[in-house]
Amino acid sequence: xxxxxxxxxxxxxxxxxxxxxxxxxxxxxxxxxxxxxxxxxxxxxxxxxxxxxxxxxxxxxxxxxxxxxxxxxxxxxxxxxxxxxxxxxxxxxxxxxxxxxxxxxxxxxxxxxxxxxxxxxxxxxxxxxxxxxxxxxxxxxxxxxxxxxxxxxxxxxxxxxxxxxxxx
Numbered sequence: 621x622x623x624x625x626x627x628x629x630x631x632x633x634x635x636x637x638x639x640x641x642x643x644x645x646x647x648x649x650x651x652x653x654x655x656x657x658x659x660x661x662x663x664x665x666x667x668x669x670x671x672x673x674x675x676x677x678x679x680x681x682x683x684x685x686x687x688x689x690x691x692x693x694x695x696x697x698x699x700x701x702x703x704x705x706x707x708x709x710x711x712x713x714x715x716x717x718x719x720x721x722x723x724x725x726x727x728x729x730x731x732x733x734x735x736x737x738x739x740x741x742x743x744x745x746x747x748x749x750x751x752x753x754x755x756x757x758x759x760x761x762x763x764x765x766x767x768x769x770x771x772x773x774x775x776x777x778x779x780x781x782x783x784x785x786x787x788x
Contacts, residue, residue, distance in 0.1 A: 718778050720775055765785055
């Protein structure tokens with residue numbers, strides 16, 4: 621049986637990842653977490669899940685749940701972000717893996733993109749480096765870069781927002 625804090629940590633991890641459904645069963649207990657972004661208040665920051673996690677944690681704790689890998693879920697390349705109901709929808713380009721975030725292919729080179737640049741789905745926006753393996757991250761959406769959410773050289777987690785894009 622996990623403590624309430626451990627369950628809240630699990631829920632927070634799922635909340636920060638692009639995984640929409642998390643399922644766990646050990647034969648005696650079951651845990652199911654399904655994201656329902658429409659249930660968040662309009663001005664809520666989706667990166668902060670503490671308030672929303674407490675009722676889920678109590679329910680999960682009662683079930684005696686333990687963590688596991690998501691139920692066949694694939695990493696999502698982007699997640700929608702709504703600041704306010706009447707504001708235009710913004711898209712987050714998220715990290716497909718953990719690694720060090722770089723804005724250009726080599727030190728001192730021109731960045732792949734900057735705030736205000738137009739991108740296409742094929743456009744490489746950054747690279748992530750993990751254990752000397754470089755992964756190119758493409759935009760996967762057409763639009764304009766409105767925010768770069770991380771600093772060059774910063775370590776990023778799986779599912780962490782890297783860029784905010786205003787779609788066309």
